[in-house]
Amino acid sequence: MGTVVQGIGVSAGAAYAPVVIVGDRVLPPADEQVLAHDVAADRIRDAFAEVATEIDGRAELASDGAAPILKATAMLARDPGLIEGAIAHAESYGPATAIERATQGYVDKFIELGGYFAERATDLKDVGARAVAAVLGEPAPGVPTLDGECVLVARDLAPSETATLDRTKVVGIVTEEGGRTSHTAILAAQMAIPAAVKVSGCLEFAEGTMVLVDGDTGQVHVEPEGELVAQLQQRAARRTAALEGSTGPGATKDGKRVALLANIGGIADAEKAGAADVEGVGLFRTEFVFLNSKEAPTVEEQAEIYRKVFAPFGDRRVVVRTLDAGADKPLAFADLGREENPALGRRGLRLSAERPDLLDSQLEALAIAAHDTGADVRVMAPMVALVEEAAWFARRVRENGLKKVGIMIEVPGAALRAGHVMEEVDFGSLGTNDLAQYTMAADRMQGELADLLDPWQPALLDLIGAACDGAAKNGKPMGVCGESGGDPLLALVLTGLGVSSLSMAPSKVPMVRFSLSQHSFADCQRLAALARGARTAHEAREAVLNAVAPSVAAVL
Ligand code: PEP
Numbered sequence: 321m322g323t324v325v326q327g328i329g330v331s332a333g334a335a336y337a338p339v340v341i342v343g344d345r346v347l348p349p350a351d352e353q354v355l356a357h358d359v360a361a362d363r364i365r366d367a368f369a370e371v372a373t374e375i376d377g378r379a380e381l382a383s384d385g386a387a388p389i390l391k392a393t394a395m396l397a398r399d400p401g402l403i404e405g406a407i408a409h410a411e412s413y414g415p416a417t418a419i420e421r422a423t424q425g426y427v428d429k430f431i432e433l434g435g436y437f438a439e440r441a442t443d444l445k446d447v448g449a450r451a452v453a454a455v456l457g458e459p460a461p462g463v464p465t466l467d468g469e470c471v472l473v474a475r476d477l478a479p480s481e482t483a484t485l486d487r488t489k490v491v492g493i494v495t496e497e498g499g500r501t502s503h504t505a506i507l508a509a510q511m512a513i514p515a516a517v518k519v520s521g522c523l524e525f526a527e528g529t530m531v532l533v534d535g536d537t538g539q540v541h542v543e544p545e546g547e548l549v550a551q552l553q554q555r556a557a558r559r560t561a562a563l564e565g566s567t568g569p570g571a572t573k574d575g576k577r578v579a580l581l582a583n584i585g586g587i588a589d590a591e592k593a594g595a596a597d598v599e600g601v602g603l604f605r606t607e608f609v610f611l612n613s614k615e616a617p618t619v620e621e622q623a624e625i626y627r628k629v630f631a632p633f634g635d636r637r638v639v640v641r642t643l644d645a646g647a648d649k650p651l652a653f654a655d656l657g658r659e660e661n662p663a664l665g666r667r668g669l670r671l672s673a674e675r676p677d678l679l680d681s682q683l684e685a686l687a688i689a690a691h692d693t694g695a696d697v698r699v700m701a702p703m704v705a706l707v708e709e710a711a712w713f714a715r716r717v718r719e720n721g722l723k724k725v726g727i728m729i730e731v732p733g734a735a736l737r738a739g740h741v742m743e744e745v746d747f748g749s750l751g752t753n754d755l756a757q758y759t760m761a762a763d764r765m766q767g768e769l770a771d772l773l774d775p776w777q778p779a780l781l782d783l784i785g786a787a788c789d790g791a792a793k794n795g796k797p798m799g800v801c802g803e804s805g806g807d808p809l810l811a812l813v814l815t816g817l818g819v820s821s822l823s824m825a826p827s828k829v830p831m832v833r834f835s836l837s838q839h840s841f842a843d844c845q846r847l848a849a850l851a852r853g854a855r856t857a858h859e860a861r862e863a864v865l866n867a868v869a870p871s872v873a874a875v876l
């Protein structure tokens with residue numbers, strides 16, 4: 321009889337496969353002993369050799385694009401300067417500390433050299449971290465070589481790690497930390513990998529144990545009975561059958577249009593989403609493109625990227641968000657120094673006010689790429705709180721020749737005063753991830769606070785209602801681009817509140833489209849009233865679940 325652990329479902333679907341644990345970074349022990357020099361030298365050489373062989377093995381299995389990068393990384397692990405440097409440090413330090421010191425010295429040099437070398441600093445750090453683990457006889461940190469389908473189990477995954485996962489092998493993701501709107505959750509949905517986060521105790525799962533991840537309910541079943549696996553497979557089959565006829569533009573049963581758009585984070589996402597049945601892009605998170613950049617990209621470098629992002633969408637709209645740097649998405653070239661509370665600090669548009677050069681070069685590049693591709697580009701700002709900010713941003717966007725300008729509504733002050741803020745711009749987009757964080761004063765990165773961050777919280781729904789009313793007063797459209805827009809039940813409530821577009825990971829679009837098609841606009845308004853009338857998030861969801869069309873309830 322299997323056990324079940326409850327987490328938060330963040331990417332729909334079910335996955336059944338053996339567990340592969342992603343090792344944590346291993347630090348050299350503080351009291352590490354200095355060894356006899358020849359013993360230390362042998363251990364250090366063996367550790368680097370083990371790392372080089374392991375990375376070479378991954379290169380053999382990797383795609384054509386990734387193999388050369390991995391081979392180059394294996395070469396770093398064979399670099400005599402790095403190995404001999406570590407051996408020299410072993411005169412005064414234990415072998416793991418010696419490896420760490422030598423690696424850090426090289427990393428600093430690489431960063432100083434800049435350009436290509438600086439870009440390899442991350443790979444070098446990875447090599448060093450693996451060699452430290454190897455010399456201590458600990459499992460390698462990071463995602464190991466995968467030789468078949470698996471469910472990855474990790475404390476959390478770095479955005480860069482999640483983005484490079486092999487989709488053909490990683491069929492599910494389970495993390496101990498993270499929350500509904502953490503970036504692991506966002507990227508897993510983006511890649512359509514069923515995932516559950518905040519699954520406490522998951523790191524204790526034995527490697528190779530069969531688990532069933534239910535990305536809808538957030539439950540992880542350890543060694544489940546065959547009957548349960550069959551049940552979830554049947555649910556998946558029912559869903560596939562129901563969604564088969566669900567194509568084309570989003571609309572309620574009585575024809576009220578709700579545009580269904582994709583959230584993207586770069587060129588690869590754009591190519592995938594461009595080929596999908598979506599009406600365009602509702603959120604291009606431009607900061608995702610530059611997460612690993614040390615230097616600010618030039619106008620031409622940016623224009624080149626944006627052209628490639630816009631091209632797959634032809635004449636469909638592409639809503640671009642200017643850099644939302646800071647807090648959970650720090651960018652090296654836009655760092656304003658340490659702040660006590662980064663999520664409440666100079667992030668998003670506030671950072672653009674401090675560094676208008678970054679905003680101007682981005683707007684110039686967007687205008688060039690929009691002109692070159694003829695794309696329907698609309699630009700919006702993150703973290704707008706004030707009328708003055710909206711006006712300042714709108715002026716700068718229009719001065720650059722970009723026609724349509726919008727703002728994200730993700731600060732409660734802006735939601736409450738949308739009637740005035742929206743006068744300055746052409747459209748609004750509710751960032752419900754941050755709006756939930758700021759409404760409930762709960763850090764979105766902190767899994768323990770997940771209940772506060774539940775998008776069904778009636779207080780959040782009230783603010784969304786206020787923002788929609790403010791936009792409607794100005795005759796301006798209001799969309800949603802936070803994770804809540806991809807929930808097929810909540811999508812009905814949002815529509816009832818007055819939202820006219822929903823942007824989400826493309827994998828979530830078919831289910832939302834189906835759900836909308838089974839309800840009239842009046843149904844959506846009734847469901848919205850039910851949810852807002854509830855006292856708790858749980859009661860709000862239950863009330864809606866009990867009132868939706870049976871055709872939708874059957875495939876949830
Ligand atoms: C949001 O806050 O809801 C949003 C869409 O932006 P991000 O998740 O990138 O902060």
Ligand code: MG
Nearest residue numbers: 730751753754
């Ligand atoms: Mg946000």
